[in-house]
Amino acid sequence: AQRVTQPEKLLSVFKGAPVELKCNYSYSGSPELFWYVQYSRQRLQLLLRHISRESIKGFTADLNKGETSFHLKKPFAQEEDSAMYYCALRENFGNEKLTFGTGTRLTIIP
């Protein structure tokens, strides 16, 4: 069965410092990986997906199939990045169910 692991429940980073939120997955097929973000008092929303290979709000994430990882990175943290971040995996066959990790709460220290 597919599994998504986010080892850090909490992460605090100083403003301007680099950010890396870790995500590892286990899945026998070829998955689609996502990062979702939930800002305070807002709904869960898509931040980025690996197939788009784009940078959103300065964040990037590269799928490393060898290490089964999809870490989220940003070179210079901003205060507005404080939020809850969830890594998610979507199967590429069958019902294409989305499986979430437990999330990492990122706090940017001014």
Next chain:
Amino acid sequence: EAGVAQSPRYKIIEKRQSVAFWCNPISGHATLYWYQQILGQGPKLLIQFQNNGVVDDSQLPKDRFSAERLKGVDSTLKIQPAKLEDSAVYLCASSPSWRSGNTIYFGEGSWLTVV
């Protein structure tokens, strides 16, 4: 574009009582999902509909949870009887279809507290 609408936003009930949550997906979205998010955990899929048919309900506790999407548009999730461990946020989400490449959009959630 209007987002996924859910109601009620907050509900407190006693154990063994029943509760129902309503969801109206984004117009035209064929796929509708109900997720359960317990405090400190990520969202867990309870049930997935494609139009009015069930695609996946493998993680739905069918002895107490039920969901329907009769006309392929809005949906209702019911819990009867509720247990203390059902305290969670119930998230409804929708997407144009269940195929890869389609973004899933979430509602604000319905917060349930069972006392």
